[in-house]
Amino acid sequence: MFDLPHHIIVILAGILAGTFTRYTLLRVDYRQYPGYPHAYLAHLFLGFIASALGSVAVPAILKPDYAAVTFLALAAQQFREIRSIERLTLESLEQTELVKRGLDYIEGIARTFEARNYLAMGTAFFTSMAAQFFGLAWTGAVAVAAVLFSYHFMEGAVVGDICEVVPAGFYFERTVLMVDKIGMMEVGLKEAREKMLKDGLAVKIIPKDANAKATIHDLGQRNAMVFTASVMIGVKKDIDTPEYTPLARKNNDTGEVGLFIVPVEKDIEQLIAAVRLTPVLESASSKPLKSGPGLRAVKKRR
């Protein structure tokens, strides 16, 4: 093939597969994080560097130049930097956000950006390995397998997996906004109450088990659902109308969460889809059912 030295082909194969992995994962990001052209380019390039590092490791080990492999540790350091850069960017944007992402969501996004570079690096490493020891067919097979693995590995759970999301009725009990018996907030202005009744939408999020209950009770997780919903269907809130702030509050007794929003696009189907598609945050996800004491407590209650 083109008379290239073998190690160049090995490295090239790894870089191609790794960068492609980063590219496919970036496309998944569009829903959650605006793909500004510059940020997009920056991440693609970082993915390229990650895959270069991953694929160079193979000839380095074989040479054998073990010192060269230690730069992988340096790379890890670099990519941790990506996490803090992402976090800083999103945190500073947060100040001018009408509906906040919330720190948990930001942390989740930042961590994902870091991890995806490792995936690109891993893909590159294994593809180079295949290129080094086996033929072209194997290289292709390993590359495809690694890309698919990365794609599915990083997909993660969404709220729709662990909860039912159903339309809910809302009304005012005197001046307190209620979503299916869940008290949301006290609204003093008559004008605001009338507008909320006319233009508002509400859903109820019913956890499927106690794990899900613990997860959606996390404030960061609720914030993330509210944020996704307001990105997808808009909010009528402005800086001087905090009444129209979308909210998610829980029913202390049943564990259900009510979500209320005054959307620009009044479409209940879209709202349900938005809430269902919200990723389950790593920091919010908890599994009390898997722990011994938690399990006993749950059994006793049943």
Next chain:
Amino acid sequence: MGSLTVGSILAVITLNMDQVSGGAPIFFARDEEERERMARYLGRILDAMVHDLENGTYIVVRH
């Protein structure tokens, strides 16, 4: 939006002068219509939320 003011009562609008005193600026309204209007203006001006205590008094709070 200074974080200092978050969660504090920025203004009180009331019909019952004898029920309120102290800290926050207090505005006396002659009737419910005026109270509603004043509360709306103050809420917009201060970028804050109006709450009804249901005893004739509204408070403006920034959350």
